[in-house]
Amino acid sequence: MAGPQREPGDLIGGYRVLARLGTGGSGSVYRVQSPDGQVAALKLVDARDDEVAVERLRREVRALQSLRHPAVPHILDAELDEDETFVVFELIDGDTLFDFIQREGPLAGDALADFAERTASALEAVHAAGVIHRDVTPSNIMMGSDGPVLIDFGLSHRATDNRLTREGLVSGTPGYVAPEVIDGAEPGTLADRWSWAATVAYAMTAQAPFGAGTGAISRTLEADVRLPDAPGAAALHAALGRDISGRPGMRDVVASLRGATEAIPYGLPATVVAPAGYVLEDDAERTAVLPSGESPVAPAPYVPEGSPVPWSTGADTWMDEDDVEEAPEPAPRRRTLLLLAAILAVVAAPIAPFVAFGVVLAVWIIARGVFRRGVAIDAATARRGERRTSDTVVHTLGLPWHTLRAAAETVPAALAAAVLGGGAAVGGWWLVSAGVAAPTTAVGQYYGHAAALALGCLVGIVMLAWGPYMSGSREGAHRLAAALSPSSGLRGxxxxxxxxxxxxxxxxxxxxxxxxxxxxxxxxxAG
Known part of the structure; x- marks a missing residue:
């Protein structure tokens, strides 16, 4: 990890330690003073303890050296070849966003929109340099005198680098890790944008949008987030959804926070919002210009989201978007199989109504149990930092417990399904028997009553699928169906x-x- 802690007065590469600012998984950060009296921040990693952390530090230095953006700290010095490696960067005076919001309260109006715009601009510059941050959180944004600054690239990697995450480990802070990454997808720009949206939601509410600890993993997978009725909340809620294709871009969210729109239909061109530190010259040519007038080391042309993006390698060449890994895919979907299963239940309901609904309810509880098992395995991985075979075995053997918990969690939706589905069936049956909804002939009565029972089952299924707290059950249904049909042959x-x-x-x-x-x-x- 970070090696022996340094105390005030100690020297690190000629820099005198003034105070320790913090310690994390990728090193310790100190307030230091250079020989010429300049105060700066120094991040130290003991190369003898953790080669992975050292390589991450090297990547951090490369990433920051290739950027010139007012919301990204500048590198002042670095020593990367000794047992104790360190990097010195400009000190951002102020509090982290987390501490600032806890003290001052949530941001609103223009203050929130300005915060979102500046941090989105910083993240766009990071991505344009070919870098994935991987840990955008309220603790990794400093609220400086000139505005927020994105810090701590200790988890970052370039698009061409191999992942440093140890096998089975999901790096990041629970509640700020995108759901597709929890599901095992490779972190990418979309995951960074999701984390940015979660951070903006924290700034809006003064609360972690998905809570903290391992419980945040479950709520993230269920997209269980509640935001106040305020400008931009709808766009922000969509940006935190599980469906990657349905997430609005960062510029769309910023525009919505400014009150430009409340509904952003997917597929329409993104609203163009100029990020802080960039000037739009005209529609034909957009040039990145710093407020100071300096040319950036790695120019990052402004490109509206959704357009082909030139990804910089930090050299003089540009990579085409096709050279960068594709966006992470969501968990396997089995919509056709689930639809056919629902149709079978609806058609079987007129033959054996209670059996049909009972089977649907049982399968739904099992599906939620499967979802709970997956969440438990992810939580174990988050706690121990390595996915062990024993975790999978233990939680598979514990499936009955997960299923029992799932049954309790399904009670509200099951009651709603029973009441509304049963009400639809009884009401339809009565209308048929009265001759209002079907002929009074024997054939008409039979098929009328069958239709009433089928309608009741359909209403019950809809309530189970979209009733209270059932988003995780829908995910579990896909996981269960995928487990039963892992290949195209079995799906057929x-x-x-x-x-x-x-x-x-x-x-x-x-x-x-x-x-x-x-x-x-x-x-x-009857009778």
């Missing part, structure tokens, strides 16, 4: 099985089989 086999089941149920309705009311002895209310 399951699809055939479900289609055959639907056809058998339709045939049973065609020949007008009697309704099976089990576990009740007969139709409720």
């Amino acid at each position: 086999t399951w699809a055939v099985v479900l289609v055959v089941g639907i056809l058998v149920a339709v045939l049973a309705l065609y020949v007008k089989v009697d309704i099976w009311w089990w576990p009740l002895p007969g139709m409720p209310g």
